[in-house]
Amino acid sequence: EAGVTQFPSHSVIEKGQTVTLRCDPISGHDNLYWYRRVMGKEIKFLLHFVKESKQDESGMPNNRFLAERTGGTYSTLKVQPAELEDSGVYFCASSQDLRANYGYTFGSGTRLTVV
Amino acid sequence: GQQLNQSPQSMFIQEGEDVSMNCTSSSIFNTWLWYKQDPGEGPVLLIALYKAGELTSNGRLTAQFGITRKDSFLNISASIPSDVGIYFCAGQAYGSSNTGKLIFGQGTTLQVKP
Numbered sequence: 001e002a003g004v005t006q007f008p009s010h011s012v013i014e015k016g017q018t019v020t021l022r023c024d025p026i027s028g029h030d031n032l033y034w035y036r037r038v039m040g041k042e043i044k045f046l047l048h049f050v051k052e053s054k055q056d057e058s059g060m061p062n063n064r065f066l067a068e069r070t071g072g073t074y075s076t077l078k079v080q081p082a083e084l085e086d087s088g089v090y091f092c093a094s095s096q097d098l099r100a101n102y103g104y105t106f107g108s109g110t111r112l113t114v115v
Numbered sequence: 116g117q118q119l120n121q122s123p124q125s126m127f128i129q130e131g132e133d134v135s136m137n138c139t140s141s142s143i144f145n146t147w148l149w150y151k152q153d154p155g156e157g158p159v160l161l162i163a164l165y166k167a168g169e170l171t172s173n174g175r176l177t178a179q180f181g182i183t184r185k186d187s188f189l190n191i192s193a194s195i196p197s198d199v200g201i202y203f204c205a206g207q208a209y210g211s212s213n214t215g216k217l218i219f220g221q222g223t224t225l226q227v228k229p
Contacts, residue, residue: 004157009155031215033215033216035219040221040222041221042118042119042121042203042218042219042220042221042222043158043203043205043219043222044219045216045217045218048214048215048216055214056214056216059216091157091158093157095215103148103150103160103163104160104215104217106150106157106158106159107157108155108156108157109156109157
């Protein structure tokens, strides 16, 4: 079974530009999560989709971040306009079970650098 | 918000040595998880703990869910070079069992000298 796929693996953009990150979860996984790790700090929750619906977006930093999951398959996370503090590694994860007891499957992440 | 304090921040050890790292929280957690992240990859689940006092092993790894439900530790015995990476604790806070949201620690970077 294919794992969670994220694209691109790296992105370097200038402050003020727009970037869109994509995540393809494991097929059949209704739950999709976005997390972010700013260098040296903890991995922080951004939001959770159940199918195409946003279940919890309490971790989204501000309205410059927009996440979508049209059709309940892949998801995109758009940052517009990007700021320097948005730099970090953005992880996507998916799970079949809503409970986290079994852990998620994470993608390899997108390393975003805003200069 | 809820936080996990993970320590140590980094470790540099000799191959063959044992390693211990831990996480503490000011609030109760239902579930404790330990992940490992290799360079360029996403975190991979190592061990999951479901109830207070539980002690679970996975090969050379042993983890425990603290009795108070506010802490957990991970031990690695007889370290080898491929143990190198970043280890994260993560937990599901009490009362959030109807979501999949996890709280992560800051990570422990482990380096092993052959």
